[in-house]
Amino acid sequence: MANPGDxxxxxxxxxxxxxxxxxxxxxxxxxxxxxxxxCPFHGEKTPSFSVHSTRxxxxxxxxxxxxxxxxxxxxxxNITFPEAVRLVAQKLGIPLPKAAYATEGEAKEAxxxxxxxxxxxxxxxxxxxxxxxxxxxxxxxxxxxRGLNEEMTSKFRIGFAPDSGFLLRDRLxxxxxxxxxxxxxxxxxxxxxSQGGAPFKPGFGLSGEVAVAQPTTNDxxxxxxxxxxxxRNRVMFPISSDAxxxxxxxxxxxxxxxxxxxxxxxxxxxxxxSKSKVLFNLDLAKEWIKKFDYAILVEGQMDCxxxxxxxxxxxxxxSGTAFTELQAKLLARFSKNVVVNFDxxxxxxxxxxRTLGLLVEEEFQIKVLTLEPGFDPDLFxxxxxxxxxxxxxxxxxxxxxxLIERARSQFPIRSAEGKVKAVNxxxxxxxxxxxxxxxxxxxxxxAQKLSIDSAVLRQELRHAAGTRSTSAVKAPAExxxxxxxxxxxxxLASTRQMQSAGERVxxxxxxxxxxxxxxxxxxxxxxxxxxxxxxxxxxxxSLLNASHDxxxxxxxxxESDRRLLAAILFKDEEDLTAEIVEAAVRALxxxxxxxxxxxxQQQLKQPGLAADPAQNKDRLRELLAELEGISRALRxxxxxxxx
Numbered sequence: 001m002a003n004p005g006d007x008x009x010x011x012x013x014x015x016x017x018x019x020x021x022x023x024x025x026x027x028x029x030x031x032x033x034x035x036x037x038x039c040p041f042h043g044e045k046t047p048s049f050s051v052h053s054t055r056x057x058x059x060x061x062x063x064x065x066x067x068x069x070x071x072x073x074x075x076x077x078n079i080t081f082p083e084a085v086r087l088v089a090q091k092l093g094i095p096l097p098k099a100a101y102a103t104e105g106e107a108k109e110a111x112x113x114x115x116x117x118x119x120x121x122x123x124x125x126x127x128x129x130x131x132x133x134x135x136x137x138x139x140x141x142x143x144x145x146r147g148l149n150e151e152m153t154s155k156f157r158i159g160f161a162p163d164s165g166f167l168l169r170d171r172l173x174x175x176x177x178x179x180x181x182x183x184x185x186x187x188x189x190x191x192x193x194s195q196g197g198a199p200f201k202p203g204f205g206l207s208g209e210v211a212v213a214q215p216t217t218n219d220x221x222x223x224x225x226x227x228x229x230x231x232r233n234r235v236m237f238p239i240s241s242d243a244x245x246x247x248x249x250x251x252x253x254x255x256x257x258x259x260x261x262x263x264x265x266x267x268x269x270x271x272x273x274s275k276s277k278v279l280f281n282l283d284l285a286k287e288w289i290k291k292f293d294y295a296i297l298v299e300g301q302m303d304c305x306x307x308x309x310x311x312x313x314x315x316x317x318x319s320g321t322a323f324t325e326l327q328a329k330l331l332a333r334f335s336k337n338v339v340v341n342f343d344x345x346x347x348x349x350x351x352x353x354r355t356l357g358l359l360v361e362e363e364f365q366i367k368v369l370t371l372e373p374g375f376d377p378d379l380f381x382x383x384x385x386x387x388x389x390x391x392x393x394x395x396x397x398x399x400x401x402x403l404i405e406r407a408r409s410q411f412p413i414r415s416a417e418g419k420v421k422a423v424n425x426x427x428x429x430x431x432x433x434x435x436x437x438x439x440x441x442x443x444x445x446x447a448q449k450l451s452i453d454s455a456v457l458r459q460e461l462r463h464a465a466g467t468r469s470t471s472a473v474k475a476p477a478e479x480x481x482x483x484x485x486x487x488x489x490x491x492l493a494s495t496r497q498m499q500s501a502g503e504r505v506x507x508x509x510x511x512x513x514x515x516x517x518x519x520x521x522x523x524x525x526x527x528x529x530x531x532x533x534x535x536x537x538x539x540x541x542s543l544l545n546a547s548h549d550x551x552x553x554x555x556x557x558x559e560s561d562r563r564l565l566a567a568i569l570f571k572d573e574e575d576l577t578a579e580i581v582e583a584a585v586r587a588l589x590x591x592x593x594x595x596x597x598x599x600x601q602q603q604l605k606q607p608g609l610a611a612d613p614a615q616n617k618d619r620l621r622e623l624l625a626e627l628e629g630i631s632r633a634l635r636x637x638x639x640x641x642x643x
Contacts, residue, residue, distance in 0.1 A: 007097050008070065008085045015088055017056045017069040023091075024076055024242075025333040026290045027051060034570060040076055040333045041065050045363040045434065050570050055552075059566035064559075066566035077243075083110055087243075109271070115180045116272045119172060120238075120246040123186055126171055127159025127236040136160040138254060139235050146302060147382050152309045155284075159236040161251055165228030181227065185248065185267040189227040231265060237301045239267070239319060242330070244283040248273040250301055250319065266319075277326045280304055280319035286334050288314035294337035296369075296393070297323075298377050299351065303341075306378040310386035312393070323355040328362040336362075339396050341369040343376045349406065353429075356399050360432045367396035400442055403429055404449050413450050422450055484587035485536045486568045491521035491581055492543040493552040493569060517576040530588040533595065539564060597630045 018027060018035050030036040030050065039049035039060040048062035059066035065075070073084040086096055130136050131153075139160040143153055161168070169187060181187055234251030241247050248267035253260045267273060281304050289295045296315040298304050304317035318327065331338065338359060342352045352368060359366050369392060371380050381389050397405075407422040426446055433439045446452070494517050522544060525531055531540040539561040546555040557565070600623050 011089045064563040131160040161231040161234045163233035168229045185270045188230045240283045242282040276324040280317040289334040303377040328358045337365045339367045366399035368402035369396040484584040487584035491517035494518045515578045
């Protein structure tokens with residue numbers, strides 16, 4: 001929580017939530033004070049995520065999530081509140097104080113993440129330095145042969161890991177603890193339990209080992225741990241988060257020796273790196289993706305770098321792993337339009353199909369770029385040039401045209417058996433499409449292109465078009481709230497602080513202070529309790545009882561009340577004048593009178609009163625008098641107000 005006087009409050013006062021959130025998702029102006037976009041926290045096709053520029057908060061009308069700039073950063077970056085404050089401060093260029101955390105465990109996790117980011121930054125500098133040395137000559141030749149000049153090599157911070165197990169470790173051992181070195185994913189280690197008897201001193205040995213006293217259960221002999229670099233004799237491609245922080249590496253071997261290990265070696269998952277949540281080059285591409293409103297998705301780092309170097313900067317890569325649902329959700333923050341350009345070989349075609357399925361379920365608009373056999377994007381650009389690639393990009397297929405062609409090529413449709421196999425191949429793809437109308441149209445298109453006349457197969461297609469294997473996110477039901485309640489809730493949430501009840505404040509020139517809707521709403525609701533019995537009673541009570549220095553979206557309230565509050569505040573285009581607030585007060589008074597009128601009418605119908613009028617004449621007289629008074633009040637024009 002940001003309280004006046006603390007660092008978080010200072011940062012929040014200077015932060016523009018529209019700009020901060022705009023770094024993560026594409027926002028469009030949707031009103032005088034509102035901006036809207038696709039929610040990054042649930043899949044959707046129609047924007048329901050809104051950001052209020054004046055009140056500096058966000059709310060999704062689809063999934064109900066809402067909050068301020070810090071809660072957004074916490075949720076989207078999966079970090080703690082103090083880390084979110086520091087990250088926003090860094091974006092604004094505000095000097096950082098010493099961090100404070102709620103628990104020691106939270107502080108330890110934050111320190112580890114910070115140290116892992118630092119160690120990866122040191123490793124990048126080390127690998128770049130090694131690339132410039134004589135031993136990096138072969139790597140420089142390899143990169144030049146792949147069409148990368150010094151500018152692109154520097155842009156992507158490509159480096160070289162020397163064929164040594166200890167140079168990087170020795171560079172880092174005085175700056176980071178052994179635990180941090182292990183957690184970084186940059187090192188491997190092995191244990192030697194054969195030593196014994198001799199005195200042992202833990203630490204980094206001259207021979208390159210990290211020795212740790214770990215007595216065994218049998219003889220209590222110490223165990224020596226030999227720590228060495230995981231990446232050796234490899235071209236090093238840094239992997240960055242979408243915020244631009246290096247969090248992992250991919251190393252490509254330059255050796256043809258069978259002992260060199262796999263061609264590509266990736267960092268293991270760490271506290272800062274999860275391969276299923278990262279897209280290579282998103283940090284450099286995200287602004288271009290938002291600008292052009294589409295992304296080019298390729299498979300490998302070199303493909304991505306080559307396309308970027310050709311001037312198509314809105315390119316990203318799945319970074320050596322199968323495309324995941326989390327990566328689809330990450331990409332959706334910036335655009336829902338994508339061109340998929342995976343390798344045209346069998347493995348690439350299967351990867352394309354899997355990727356299409358995930359993108360379809362996330363409601364992307366998809367095209368597929370299929371290059372000539374034997375050409376990946378990198379080789380195509382080097383052999384045929386960027387103009388040829390741009391032309392191929394312009395002629396990308398719609399995703400289902402691509403799938404239908406795949407079905408026709410795999411299953412000859414001249415036979416009934418081939419048509420059945422082709423339909424069975426396409427059915428799962430149809431069922432992933434969220435829109436039933438689109439599913440039905442595609443079913444007709446497939447039947448036409450596969451020359452299907454069989455009533456049975458057409459029935460299968462219609463059945464697939466009518467069902468889905470996934471369920472859509474449903475928006476939560478909102479309480480039925482009158483306009484008068486909404487106006488008074490907006491008044492209570494307004495930024496001015498309430499003066500003490502009944503206190504009259506005047507300006508120095510003797511004129512009354514300008515109208516304060518918050519003070520007026522507090523006074524009326526606290527003295528007349530007009531909200532009692534309404535659907536908004538608990539929310540209004542929370543606003544009345546909240547401290548004035550608490551942000552409006554942080555008041556103690558239920559989750560449903562918070563959602564309702566956010567929804568109401570996003571529709572506050574009309575200024576709260578004294579006339580509007582007074583009209584809302586009159587409307588609530590009328591609502592209360594009508595409610596009491598109905599209660600009296602119900603009491604008059606009770607069997608006890610009607611059965612013995614003589615005995616209950618005093619009570620009847622009271623009720624009828626009250627009912628007449630309510631009727632006169634409701635006829636009074638002064639009680640007119642908003643509905």
